[in-house]
Amino acid sequence: xxxxxxxxxxxxxIEKLINFINSIFFILLIVALxxxxxLSPPDYxxxxxxxxxxxxxxxxxxxxxxxxxIALLSVLNFTFKIKNLNxxxxxxxxxxxxxxxxxxxxxSLWGQPTWGTWWAWDARITSxxxxxxxxxxxxxxxxxxxxxxKANKISSIILIFGLINIPIIxxxxxxxxxxxxxxxxxxxxxxxxxxxxxxxxILMLLVLLLYSALIFLMKxxxxxxxxKKKNLKRI
Amino acid sequence: MIQNLISMNSYGIFVWLSFSIxxxxxxxxxxxxxxxxxxxxxxxxxxxxxxSASEKRLILKKSKIATQVLASYNKSI
Numbered sequence: 001x002x003x004x005x006x007x008x009x010x011x012x013x014i015e016k017l018i019n020f021i022n023s024i025f026f027i028l029l030i031v032a033l034x035x036x037x038x039l040s041p042p043d044y045x046x047x048x049x050x051x052x053x054x055x056x057x058x059x060x061x062x063x064x065x066x067x068x069x070i071a072l073l074s075v076l077n078f079t080f081k082i083k084n085l086n087x088x089x090x091x092x093x094x095x096x097x098x099x100x101x102x103x104x105x106x107x108s109l110w111g112q113p114t115w116g117t118w119w120a121w122d123a124r125i126t127s128x129x130x131x132x133x134x135x136x137x138x139x140x141x142x143x144x145x146x147x148x149x150k151a152n153k154i155s156s157i158i159l160i161f162g163l164i165n166i167p168i169i170x171x172x173x174x175x176x177x178x179x180x181x182x183x184x185x186x187x188x189x190x191x192x193x194x195x196x197x198x199x200x201x202i203l204m205l206l207v208l209l210l211y212s213a214l215i216f217l218m219k220x221x222x223x224x225x226x227x228k229k230k231n232l233k234r235i
Numbered sequence: 236m237i238q239n240l241i242s243m244n245s246y247g248i249f250v251w252l253s254f255s256i257x258x259x260x261x262x263x264x265x266x267x268x269x270x271x272x273x274x275x276x277x278x279x280x281x282x283x284x285x286x287s288a289s290e291k292r293l294i295l296k297k298s299k300i301a302t303q304v305l306a307s308y309n310k311s312i
Contacts, residue, residue, distance in 0.1 A: 112249060
């Protein structure tokens with residue numbers, strides 16, 4: 001397992017992957033934006049405001065899944081003590097924070113025309129706000145604690161503690177009466193979203209995932225260089 | 236048609252603002268990440284260049300990452 005995430009091994013592929021993503025990214029972005037803003041139909045109830053879903057939902061998914069992923073990596077790190085996992089979590093966290101904030105902001109812009117309010121202390125929105133706080137605490141732990149081992153330990157504890165919030169975000173719409181509608185897209189079970197809206201949603205998700213991969217690779221490369229620079233004399 | 240695309244039946248302001256904020260944030264974040272990466276590459280190359288020729292040769296021989304960072308930095312200047 002260690003060999004698979006060995007920085008020297010990964011570093012070799014980073015440049016190639018970055019170039020590959022750059023080559024297909026803009027074409028996919030234009031196609032996805034055309035579908036999201038022009039070709040997809042307006043909703044029978046929400047009208048054209050439904051188009052906000054094409055940025056709001058993928059941003060929320062990425063924010064949520066990034067947190068779940070880095071929290072699980074922290075559990076693995078506690079168990080197996082693999083230092084590289086810390087570099088991965090540090091590279092993903094700012095991305096997750098950015099997408100969670102985007103989900104909240106675009107959600108607010110969607111809330112005004114559909115619910116008539118910019119903000120409500122609704123279970124889903126509040127739990128997303130708590131997720132943002134956990135991301136900020138994780139990043140602050142790394143920024144404020146100078147001892148790397150201590151920072152890694154404390155930030156891992158923050159991440160693992162915040163895992164409790166993930167099922168709350170996911171099931172808040174089922175457990176409580178909220179302004180949010182229940183999930184329209186289900187991995188197990190029938191989705192209630194029409195294919196003309198599902199396609200742009202998947203395309204926008206793909207674009208934002210590619211963007212996330214690009215940023216992650218650049219941040220991971222930066223982290224590896226930082227470590228290598230620190231250990232230059234020891235090489 | 237262009238008018239409809241812009242106004243989106245009076246929802247245009249919300250839709251365009253959502254997309255603009257998302258794209259602008261992504262562009263700024265990409266720029267910041269790129270600048271930081273280049274800064275670290277430059278610092279690493281400078282540290283490497285401060286070493287004596289024999290030390291530098293030894294490090295480049297031992298560390299593949301050091302070789303690649305130096306190559307990437309030299310390409311970007």
